[in-house]
Amino acid sequence: MTTRGTFVRSAAALGAGVAAGSPIASLATRKNQVTDADVSALYAAAKKEGKVVWWTGHYTQAAAEKIAGAFKAKYPGIEVELLRQTGQVLFQRLTQDLKSNVHQVDVFASTDEAHMTILKKQNTLAQFVPGDIDKIPKEYQHLDPEDTYQLGDIALMLINYNPKKLPAPRKWNDLLDPHMKDLISMGHPGFSGYVGNWVVAMNDKYGWDNYFKKLAQNNPKIGRSVFDCTTDIVSGERVVGPGADSLALERKAAGNSIAIAFPEDDTILVTAPVTVLKEAPHPNAARLLMNFYYTKEYSQTAASTFNLPLRLDVPSPTGVRIDRMRTYHVKIERLLGGIPEVTAKWRETFNV
Amino acid sequence: MASVTAPRRVDRSGSFDPGPIFFIGAVVVLAILVIVPIGWLLLISLQHVDTGGFTFGNYVEAFTKSIYLRPIVNSFMLATSVATLAALIGTPLAWLIARTDMPGRTGLRALITAAFVTPSFIGAEAWILLAAPNSGWINRTIASFTHADHGPLNIFSLGGAIFVMALYNVPYTFTFVAGGLELISVELEDASSTLGASAWRTMRSITLPLVMPAIVAGFIMSFLEALAEFGTPAFLLIPARTQVVTTQLYLFFQFPVRTELAAAYAMPLIGVTLGLLLLQRRILGRRKFTVVGGKGGKRRLVALGPWRWPLLAAALAVPLCSVILPYLALLATSLSRIWSQGPVPGNITFYWYHWALFENAPTRLAIFHSLWYGAAAATIATTIAFLIAYTANRKLFPGAQALGIVCMAPFVVPGIVLAIGIYAAYSHPPLLLYGTAAILIIAFTTRFLPIAYSNLNTMVAAINTDLENAARTLGATRLRALRTITAPLLRRGLLASWLLVFIPAIRELSSAIFLFTPRTATMTTQIFDFTDAGNYEAVATLAIIILAITLVIVSAAYRLLGRDFMEKTST
Numbered sequence: 001m002t003t004r005g006t007f008v009r010s011a012a013a014l015g016a017g018v019a020a021g022s023p024i025a026s027l028a029t030r031k032n033q034v035t036d037a038d039v040s041a042l043y044a045a046a047k048k049e050g051k052v053v054w055w056t057g058h059y060t061q062a063a064a065e066k067i068a069g070a071f072k073a074k075y076p077g078i079e080v081e082l083l084r085q086t087g088q089v090l091f092q093r094l095t096q097d098l099k100s101n102v103h104q105v106d107v108f109a110s111t112d113e114a115h116m117t118i119l120k121k122q123n124t125l126a127q128f129v130p131g132d133i134d135k136i137p138k139e140y141q142h143l144d145p146e147d148t149y150q151l152g153d154i155a156l157m158l159i160n161y162n163p164k165k166l167p168a169p170r171k172w173n174d175l176l177d178p179h180m181k182d183l184i185s186m187g188h189p190g191f192s193g194y195v196g197n198w199v200v201a202m203n204d205k206y207g208w209d210n211y212f213k214k215l216a217q218n219n220p221k222i223g224r225s226v227f228d229c230t231t232d233i234v235s236g237e238r239v240v241g242p243g244a245d246s247l248a249l250e251r252k253a254a255g256n257s258i259a260i261a262f263p264e265d266d267t268i269l270v271t272a273p274v275t276v277l278k279e280a281p282h283p284n285a286a287r288l289l290m291n292f293y294y295t296k297e298y299s300q301t302a303a304s305t306f307n308l309p310l311r312l313d314v315p316s317p318t319g320v321r322i323d324r325m326r327t328y329h330v331k332i333e334r335l336l337g338g339i340p341e342v343t344a345k346w347r348e349t350f351n352v
Numbered sequence: 353m354a355s356v357t358a359p360r361r362v363d364r365s366g367s368f369d370p371g372p373i374f375f376i377g378a379v380v381v382l383a384i385l386v387i388v389p390i391g392w393l394l395l396i397s398l399q400h401v402d403t404g405g406f407t408f409g410n411y412v413e414a415f416t417k418s419i420y421l422r423p424i425v426n427s428f429m430l431a432t433s434v435a436t437l438a439a440l441i442g443t444p445l446a447w448l449i450a451r452t453d454m455p456g457r458t459g460l461r462a463l464i465t466a467a468f469v470t471p472s473f474i475g476a477e478a479w480i481l482l483a484a485p486n487s488g489w490i491n492r493t494i495a496s497f498t499h500a501d502h503g504p505l506n507i508f509s510l511g512g513a514i515f516v517m518a519l520y521n522v523p524y525t526f527t528f529v530a531g532g533l534e535l536i537s538v539e540l541e542d543a544s545s546t547l548g549a550s551a552w553r554t555m556r557s558i559t560l561p562l563v564m565p566a567i568v569a570g571f572i573m574s575f576l577e578a579l580a581e582f583g584t585p586a587f588l589l590i591p592a593r594t595q596v597v598t599t600q601l602y603l604f605f606q607f608p609v610r611t612e613l614a615a616a617y618a619m620p621l622i623g624v625t626l627g628l629l630l631l632q633r634r635i636l637g638r639r640k641f642t643v644v645g646g647k648g649g650k651r652r653l654v655a656l657g658p659w660r661w662p663l664l665a666a667a668l669a670v671p672l673c674s675v676i677l678p679y680l681a682l683l684a685t686s687l688s689r690i691w692s693q694g695p696v697p698g699n700i701t702f703y704w705y706h707w708a709l710f711e712n713a714p715t716r717l718a719i720f721h722s723l724w725y726g727a728a729a730a731t732i733a734t735t736i737a738f739l740i741a742y743t744a745n746r747k748l749f750p751g752a753q754a755l756g757i758v759c760m761a762p763f764v765v766p767g768i769v770l771a772i773g774i775y776a777a778y779s780h781p782p783l784l785l786y787g788t789a790a791i792l793i794i795a796f797t798t799r800f801l802p803i804a805y806s807n808l809n810t811m812v813a814a815i816n817t818d819l820e821n822a823a824r825t826l827g828a829t830r831l832r833a834l835r836t837i838t839a840p841l842l843r844r845g846l847l848a849s850w851l852l853v854f855i856p857a858i859r860e861l862s863s864a865i866f867l868f869t870p871r872t873a874t875m876t877t878q879i880f881d882f883t884d885a886g887n888y889e890a891v892a893t894l895a896i897i898i899l900a901i902t903l904v905i906v907s908a909a910y911r912l913l914g915r916d917f918m919e920k921t922s923t
Binding site: 055061065079081082083085086088089092093095096097099100101102104188190191221222223224225227228232234235236237238254256347348350351352 | 419422484485486487492508590591593594595603605606608609690691692712713714779780784786787869870871881882884887890
């Protein structure tokens with residue numbers, strides 16, 4: 001309660017500061033957009049809070065740790081309590097917490113935008129507009145018209161494969177080829193939001209029976225995370241599957257036999273959201289971390305761990321710019337009902 | 353005034369016995385631990401999801417949809433196969449170690465104990481490294497000789513899960529049967545051979561029938577363990593796309609959480625467990641009678657002659673699969689920078705130990721949590737078990753024995769089901785414990801309270817009341833007599849009970865998985881989290897740390913308490 005009190009007071013002081021004429025250069029252009037002065041005030045208040053609790057479904061454990069490290073380097077004195085898990089698992093734990101009136105999370109980064117719609121309806125999200133929001137591609141600057149969440153990560157669902165064992169697959173339908181029997185590994189839409197996005201996209205493009213019933217005949221190995229596919233290819237357990245770009249590129253750079261293929265019938269683009277919880281136990285540190293998402297340091301760290309940078313002024317790890325790819329984006333209106341729907345179908349088709 | 357009241361107060365405090373208050377406290381704690389969670393479980397299984405009104409709808413939904421029925425069939429298949437296989441391996445192994453002159457028996461016994469304290473989900477994780485169809489080391493080795501595409505083993509299958517779970521259930525049958533064999537007097541067998549029966553016939557018509565109750569008891573224990581196990585099916589059967597009851601219960605806890613449906617779905621597990629444990633009790637009761645009937649004569653070891661070494665080799669196959677190979681696989685992985693490259697020079701590193709113990713704060717915290725929750729649960733369970741065992745044995749008030757039954761009740765509730773009850777009871781006011789250490793401590797205490805109770809109950813019963821009575825006659829309160837006479841007499845028993853709760857508590861996964869939050873994560877929930885996304889190095893490192901802590905404690909306990917203390921877990 002005291003921490004929240006502190007936040008409210010400092011925010012009020014900030015408002016007064018801005019009104020009294022802070023440096024013009026840092027004045028925000030968008031309503032409620034954070035200014036440089038706000039950031040220093042947030043940092044000062046966050047230092048008193050001492051830490052920030054960050055649950056993220058984005059990135060691998062190692063990449064998330066690196067980003068936490070970059071945050072700590074920029075803002076010494078604030079510990080990052082990091083939990084990386086699949087998006088659905090985090091969301092389930094968060095809703096379980098909220099139902100029991102337990103508030104332990106500051107910043108929640110999911111891989112399924114529909115989560116935010118549900119949380120928003122429960123009135124559990126705080127509005128926040130990061131300072132550098134205008135540095136990211138324009139079409140993602142207003143993910144939520146009410147600003148209760150923002151873009152946290154752009155991820156790509158494409159094909160991961162072992163180039164020593166297989167020529168580069170060209171289309172999603174290549175996974176249905178009988179030659180792919182026992183070769184495929186993939187995550188589970190009931191656990192991973194990225195996989196959920198992909199399953200909805202495939203379902204909508206090709207129809208359930210045409211795609212997934214056939215895919216089931218190829219006996220795919222089903223794990224939980226989107227990264228399970230990549231891990232299985234690297235270990236030699238399987239050869240191909242729908243996966244994300246980041247871990248595959250990271251493992252490739254480490255010398256493993258793995259590559260990514262951009263399918264002709266669209267790379268699936270996932271807009272993964274990030275938000276500050278209304279009842280965040282460390283409200284200032286929470287906002288500071290969410291603001292950090294749009295800084296250059298963040299995008300550079302993301303790119304160095306083979307994730308797509310949010311900012312356009314930081315080069316992407318593949319060198320391919322996001323606006324040059326053929327992408328398919330499942331809109332939030334569809335995701336909302338779509339993921340539960342395909343997860344139920346999935347359980348019937350794959351029995352898991 | 354003061355000088356008048358003071359002596360009176362001293363008098364009163366001399367005669368005032370705080371015992372009853374103490375025991376009432378124990379009863380209240382018992383209610384929190386056992387009665388409330390099990391009661392809530394029953395209650396919510398009959399509650400409508402939205403309205404909270406009375407309904408049988410959850411039961412109807414849980415037991416009519418084919419998607420929910422299939423896991424039940426799978427669970428029974430799994431449990432029956434595991435128990436059968438474990439009995440088929442454990443029985444001859446027990447005979448070889450208890451009754452023959454096979455070399456290396458002491459070493460084998462130690463290895464079987466190591467298997468006993470190894471959580472089977474860690475074994476499963478190790479067997480993924482060894483026998484994943486394409487990448488498993490055993491498969492790769494075989495494939496490199498046969499030039500096949502992949503090796504012959506597939507751990508991601510019902511067969512794979514049966515194999516792994518049987519390995520870690522062999523110690524149950526082994527302990528029961530070895531215990532039985534050691535008590536059979538050799539005269540009966542001698543009489544048989546004097547009357548001209550062959551060794552084989554003696555075995556079939558004398559020895560085997562005598563230990564049959566022990567075999568059945570071991571079978572039932574393994575069956576129940578396999579039915580309630582969550583970790584191994586989660587690791588091996590989800591990729592095989594085979595659901596069992598426990599993994600289905602876990603799915604009910606994914607968003608949107610269906611606690612009511614989970615509660616209804618879990619009920620038959622309690623029924624089956626209760627029924628089988630009653631059966632086991634009857635069987636074991638009969639066994640004791642038989643053993644008393646045959647005079648406790650001297651045992652003579654069967655000379656195996658030239659078969660000694662081949663049989664040793666066969667016997668070694670069991671710990672090779674349950675301890676040696678898995679431990680080596682985990683050790684090698686934990687010492688690899690990237691596990692898929694194998695233990696080759698340049699890839700060997702202590703990095704992951706440094707990471708787990710120093711660098712990664714959540715992991716360090718999880719290790720600390722496991723130890724402190726385990727210690728707290730062990731202390732509370734031992735205290736409660738002792739007080740209740742004492743109350744029940746001395747019949748301190750009418751119906752005191754009923755408390756003993758309450759203490760034993762959690763034994764019939766599988767860990768995963770208990771967790772659902774505890775979650776249902778304590779995730780909302782008036783007692784909002786979800787998210788705190790308390791809910792995990794309650795879960796561990798409740799789960800393992802029966803072990804502490806059954807252990808202490810026999811010990812309290814065995815203590816002569818003369819010394820206590822003498823102390824009471826000399827004016828000591830009951831509590832003082834308890835503290836200064838009874839407890840010291842039971843020192844070893846109390847320590848054994850504490851360890852018998854602590855050891856399983858630090859390797860507990862099936863309840864913890866439902867009750868932890870990241871802030872209260874334990875080593876086992878960390879392992880579960882890291883298996884996602886293939887963080888095998890981190891998983892292996894944590895597994896080795898749990899195993900190391902457990903083995904150190906168990907061997908220290910052996911030194912302090914003697915070899916047979918572990919065997920009490922199974923009775």
